[in-house]
Amino acid sequence: MHEGELDPVIHAQARLRVMAALSTLDDGDQVTFPRLQEILGMTAGNLSAHLRKLEDAGYVDLTKKFSGRMPTTLVALSRRGRHAFEEYTAAVRALLDPPK
Amino acid sequence: MTNDLTNDERPPATPADSMRLIREQRAAAGRRLFPSQLYFLVPWGLAWLIGFGLFFLRYGPNDRTYLSMPGWLPLVALLGLLGVSMVISAVASARAYRHMAGPSALKGAMYGWAFFLGFLSLGVSIARVSDELPPNDQGLLWAAASVALVGALHMAGGAVWHDKSLFALGVWLSLVNVAGVIAGPGWHSLVIALAGGGGLLAFGAVLAVRRRTWLAEPV
Numbered sequence: 001m002h003e004g005e006l007d008p009v010i011h012a013q014a015r016l017r018v019m020a021a022l023s024t025l026d027d028g029d030q031v032t033f034p035r036l037q038e039i040l041g042m043t044a045g046n047l048s049a050h051l052r053k054l055e056d057a058g059y060v061d062l063t064k065k066f067s068g069r070m071p072t073t074l075v076a077l078s079r080r081g082r083h084a085f086e087e088y089t090a091a092v093r094a095l096l097d098p099p100k
Numbered sequence: 101m102t103n104d105l106t107n108d109e110r111p112p113a114t115p116a117d118s119m120r121l122i123r124e125q126r127a128a129a130g131r132r133l134f135p136s137q138l139y140f141l142v143p144w145g146l147a148w149l150i151g152f153g154l155f156f157l158r159y160g161p162n163d164r165t166y167l168s169m170p171g172w173l174p175l176v177a178l179l180g181l182l183g184v185s186m187v188i189s190a191v192a193s194a195r196a197y198r199h200m201a202g203p204s205a206l207k208g209a210m211y212g213w214a215f216f217l218g219f220l221s222l223g224v225s226i227a228r229v230s231d232e233l234p235p236n237d238q239g240l241l242w243a244a245a246s247v248a249l250v251g252a253l254h255m256a257g258g259a260v261w262h263d264k265s266l267f268a269l270g271v272w273l274s275l276v277n278v279a280g281v282i283a284g285p286g287w288h289s290l291v292i293a294l295a296g297g298g299g300l301l302a303f304g305a306v307l308a309v310r311r312r313t314w315l316a317e318p319v
Contacts, residue, residue: 014108
């Protein structure tokens with residue numbers, strides 16, 4: 001296993017950060033877009049673009065919710081995304097500490 | 101703007117950078133999404149320690165008074181401290197769950213209602229019969245029934261969140277409550293103050309250490 005085999009969807013600084021942040025949520029739990037944006041310190045446009053790419057890869061689920069009159073987007077890792085992130089993390093660990 | 105996007109697209113320079121990014125981001129998210137349980141446990145622990153402590157000092161075993169104070173003070177202090185704890189818990193919960201949705205948020209909401217309605221039904225029931233009892237036993241009934249309910253709710257919470265230490269706290273509170281009741285009215289207050297309040301504070305310390313460990317090594 002070498003660096004070239006790391007999942008290219010995740011293996012980009014911004015998207016890795018998005019996946020890492022979302023991975024702290026339990027299965028089924030979602031975070032609002034504004035809160036996620038705040039945690040990551042990205043602009044709304046920037047985060048939207050990264051989420052769209054991750055959604056296209058099937059790694060995140062975006063749901064629109066209407067709380068009162070304000071629509072808000074809820075974000076969560078999909079099951080596939082969670083597996084992909086776990087595999088990415090395991091691969092990185094293996095690169096850092098190769099099994100003998 | 102385009103420059104940001106280009107930088108963002110770049111892969112982390114080394115595997116070590118990847119791991120560092122993962123760790124840092126998970127810790128940052130964890131810190132923001134899951135506030136410390138100390139907000140819950142310290143107020144309640146202190147409320148029990150101080151409130152029941154005052155009860156012991158004013159209404160001690162065999163009707164002894166160890167520290168003279170107005171007769172109404174222990175109850176007012178206890179209820180006041182519990183009220184403050186309730187507000188702090190509610191605010192901390194709201195701030196944590198406001199930006200989340202899903203099973204965890206639902207669990208938290210249901211658990212909160214369990215406390216509220218549980219105490220409402222307990223309070224109404226006891227209020228109806230407590231006048232029949234001698235004064236010392238009235239106080240004991242209120243205290244013991246409340247602690248019993250809190251113990252049960254903590255054990256249930258352990259079941260809901262698959263948390264053995266939360267369950268253990270509930271067991272501890274229940275056993276301590278039984279021991280206190282058997283010992284009698286004045287002693288019950290002391291037992292709940294030290295072992296109950298102390299138990300809550302100790303559990304808070306356990307959770308604080310657990311959180312710090314996780315934040316340092318979040319993956």
